[in-house]
Amino acid sequence: MSNCDICGGRPQAKHKLDCKCCRKVFHINCVDVDEDQLQFYIAGDAIWLCTGCNAIIGNKQTIVTDATAISDIQNSLKMILDQQNHFLLKMVRNDQDIKNLKAKAKDAAIEEDITGHDKRIKILETAMKTLEDTNNTLKTKMDNFQQSSRINCLEVTGVPKSANENNIKYH
Numbered sequence: 088m089s090n091c092d093i094c095g096g097r098p099q100a101k102h103k104l105d106c107k108c109c110r111k112v113f114h115i116n117c118v119d120v121d122e123d124q125l126q127f128y129i130a131g132d133a134i135w136l137c138t139g140c141n142a143i144i145g146n147k148q149t150i151v152t153d154a155t156a157i158s159d160i161q162n163s164l165k166m167i168l169d170q171q172n173h174f175l176l177k178m179v180r181n182d183q184d185i186k187n188l189k190a191k192a193k194d195a196a197i198e199e200d201i202t203g204h205d206k207r208i209k210i211l212e213t214a215m216k217t218l219e220d221t222n223n224t225l226k227t228k229m230d231n232f233q234q235s236s237r238i239n240c241l242e243v244t245g246v247p248k249s250a251n252e253n254n255i256k257y258h
């Protein structure tokens with residue numbers, strides 16, 4: 088059972104290789120496998136089949152390989168789809184972020200606009216107050232002028248008019 092199928096000798100564990108299909112045992116030297124290659128087969132990185140099994144299931148192996156390839160492609164596709172979904176989700180989030188930022192910016196702009204309007208109203212109010220003050224000053228001045236000018240318009244009655252009397256000069 089555990090004798091080499093080629094030479095009939097009993098291989099040591101570190102030189103022993105068994106076919107994954109028929110489970111026959113071989114010396115690695117008898118099947119032209121070196122110790123480095125053996126490590127691959129032991130680690131399961133590669134599957135070793137004896138020449139007989141290889142000849143029988145050669146075609147089968149191709150099918151197995153195709154199935155593996157299909158499975159690999161399916162896995163890759165799934166990974167790509169996952170990544171795509173991930174990016175889509177990110178994009179949706181970014182879109183939402185941009186919308187939020189835009190809304191914030193709009194609010195800030197309106198706020199700034201309101202502040203600007205407030206400032207302008209304050210300035211106008213101040214200007215109006217100044218104009219009002221000036222207006223009042225002018226009114227007072229005008230009143231004073233009118234008061235003075237009325238002197239010229241005073242009509243004096245009951246006093247006999249003298250010859251050559253100056254009606255303009257009053258003092």
Ligand SMILES: [Zn+2]
Binds near residue numbers: 091113
């Ligand atoms: Zn052998």
Ligand SMILES: [Zn+2]
Binds near residue numbers: 106109110139
């Ligand atoms: Zn075999």
